[in-house]
Structures are given as structure tokens and as C-alpha cells.
Amino acid sequence: MPDGGGYRHFHDELAVLKQKLLDMSERAESLVDLSVEALLERDREKAEAVIEADRELDRIEVEAENLAISLLALQQPMARDLRFLIGAIKVSSDLERVGDHAVNIAQGAVRLVESRAMTPAVPAIADMARRARAMLSDALDAFIRGDGALGRAVGKADDQVDALHEGIFRTLLTHMMGDPRTIAPSLELLLVSRNLERVGDLATNIGEDAVYLAEGKQIRHRYDEGVA
């Protein structure tokens, strides 16, 4: 057998990287929560906390990517380890983007607080946020555990989030046509919905990375369907 000591060191480093991804995921999920709370409660402090906390997420992303790159260079991993490291780089980038979407939502919340305009009630936004957050959590579990079935399930759940986004668009359109004073706040809410829909897409990407990790299959854009 090859040198076991070197491998043990490598596996310890992989565990550190996994922990960083879990940490990022936890932060990204709570940023989505907090940004939507800030929006629904018109809470400026919470919105500013989201903007502040996103910097930490950016920092961990760079750390995770650096660690993955150094492991690729020094350990030249193969098979599952290789797929994990390539996936980790993509997942950390996706989680960082989730943070950016939370910041977009928080900035929208601040603008709504400042405008003091009448905002249409759109209960579906809270539902959408809950689903997007659950998808993110499942996607990360799927990636960390290498669970291909759970990874695929995340993609299915995204259909519901997309449908909610469609519904919200129609609701807001109705408001805007009925009362032009709601146009500005409705556009803000549409942006929020759009950002949540993107969080769902990023969770779907992570779910696809989990499938590649677990099964070695590229399911993005149905690429390997003809082959498999």
C-alpha cells in the first residue's frame, strides 16, 4: 500500500474542508432567513446585519477555495476525492453567491423601509424563502454525505420554488395594474422573489454536484442522461 501517513493527513484536511462548507452553508441559510425577516418586519437593523455578515461568508469562501486548490496540487487526488475537491470549489462559490442574494434582499428591505410606501401583502414570499432555505440545507447534506438521491430531490423541489416565483409575479402584476402607487414597492418585492428563485437554482447546482460526487454522473442540462 502507498504511504498511509500521507493519506491520513490528506483525509484530515478533507474533513477541515467539509467543515468549512458546512459552516458556509449554515451562514448562508441564516442570511437568507434574516434578510427575509428584515423584509417582512421592515427591520433595518436586521438588514444591515445581513450586509455585514456577508463579508464573513466571502472570507470563508476564499479560505475553502485555497484549501481545495492546495490539496489538488499537493495530494493529486483521484476518483471520489478528486470529484469532492472539484465539487467543493463549486459549492463554496455557489454558497458565496447565496450570501450575495441575501444582501440584495436586505438592500431591498432597506429601500422599502425608507420609502414608507404601501406594500402589497405577498405571503408566498415567506413560503418561497422557507423552501429555498430547505433546498440549500438538503443540497449541502447531499454533498457532504455523497447522497445522490437527495441531490436529485433538490432539483425536483426547485420546480415548486419556480412556480411560486411565477405566482408572485402574477400577484404583483395585478397589484401594479390596479394601483400605480404600488408599482415601486411591487418591483422591490419582485426583485426579492427573483433573488429567492436564484437561491433555489444555486441549491439545485449544489444538488447536481452531489450527484456527480456520489455517482460520477453529470446531470446538469441532462448531459449524461443519454449515456447513463
Place this chain on the structure above:
Amino acid sequence: MTPDTRDREINEGRVVVERFSAWFGGTQALAGVNLAVAPQSVTALIGPSGCGKSTLLRAMNRLNDLIPGFRHVGRVFLDGEDINAPSMDTSVLRQRIGTVFQRSNPFPRSIYDNVAYGPRLNGLATGRELDHTVEHALRRAALWDEVKDRLRESALGLSGGQQQRLCIARALANDPEVLLLDEPTSALDPVATQRIEEMLYELRRDLTIVLVTHNLHQAARVSDQTVVLFDGHIVEIDSTKRLFTSPREARTEAFITGRLG
């Protein structure tokens, strides 16, 4: 026809191992191995120590026959001919299938005589034709430029990496169809290793190459097909690209990621 100008059929050098099992005394080394090696390709045999990969390599030119207590069942074909058939002349077989070992083993003679040894023995060339054969073999082994001015000096004065390339040139001088290499770079430094790997990349254009290596990255770099052996059984054969990124077998995965045992 001189050996190096002989036009070879594109299909020459196909090795097929069929339901091959082998024993050394009471110990089974290979169990029901089936393997097809395509011409003009590099096949890497990998697996933990004692898995049977060297035995399998040596079965391809009957080197195991020399070991007391060795017996086998099953067949090995070279271009459709059973190499263990009574009609097979082992000296002809070993001219067609060259072998390079882990430790370079040049004869204590001149560089020229080392390379000329096989063609002289097999009566393939003499005189100027032999000079030409020697030069061609040394060029294919990427050694010519380093030794062309000291062909009459002792081969033992060469560096380890040069000696290994000399042994490869010695095998190539017989114009083999197949080249078997048993951990050819395990005693060499990274620069010498890279030279040999680059040379294999060139040689595969007209040779069938089978390589036993403990260096998984070497297998990944140089081979087209990889064969994984455990306890005398083949557990997986696949394109090298597929095997090192998404192996199908859990034991392959465990072996190449260092999680075995």
C-alpha cells in the same frame, strides 16, 4: 527487410488472456483472468503488492515458466496464436514480446553491444545494417543523443535512467510487437521518470505496451486502459480516464484513494 523498416500489420501486437489461472506451488497467484490488450495502446496493471500484476505481465511472455513449481491453466494469445502451444518457440516469442524490468540490467559490455545483442542472436542484422538497427533503437528509446559519441564505452558507466533506457533500446532492437514493463521507473528520479514516460507516449504509436506500476499517477498519465487486480482477480478494467475519475468498483475507489485496508 531490416527490422525497423518492416511494415507491420496494424493489428499486430494484440494480446488476449483467456480464463488464465496460475499457481506457485500451492499458492494461487491468478484466478480466471480475462483481458484483451489492443495494439498501439498502453495498458497499466495496478493493485496492491502481491495482487498478481507482475505474474500476469510475466505470463504474457512465459517468464513464469522458469520458476520452479509454477503451473497454469487458461490461455494467452499473441495475434491469435497460443503462446503456450508446444509449437511456440520461446526465443521467437521473446523477440516479439520485449521485457523491461524494475532494475536496469545492462550486460557488462559496451553500449553498442548491449543493443546489438538481440539482433545478432536472432540473426536479424549484421554490419552497417546492424549499426543502423542499433542507432534506430537508441533513437526510439530517446538515448541516442546522449550516447552516440561513446557507443564503445561500457554500459555500466551510464546513469540509472540511461541504463533503463538502454534496456528499453535493447528490447526495441529486436523489433518487438509488444513491450512489457515491470515497474520500469521505480528506481529512477522524477526527471528520468519523465523521459521514460514521454518515450512510452511515442512508442505506443507502433507498439502494444503493458506496464506494471505502483505509481498510480504514472498509470493515470501514460496509459489508455487500466486493469485493477486484487488477490489474483481482475476487479475492474476500464479506460484510464474513467477509472481514475469515476471508477465503478468500490474496491478500485478504495485502492486509488488510499482507503484500502
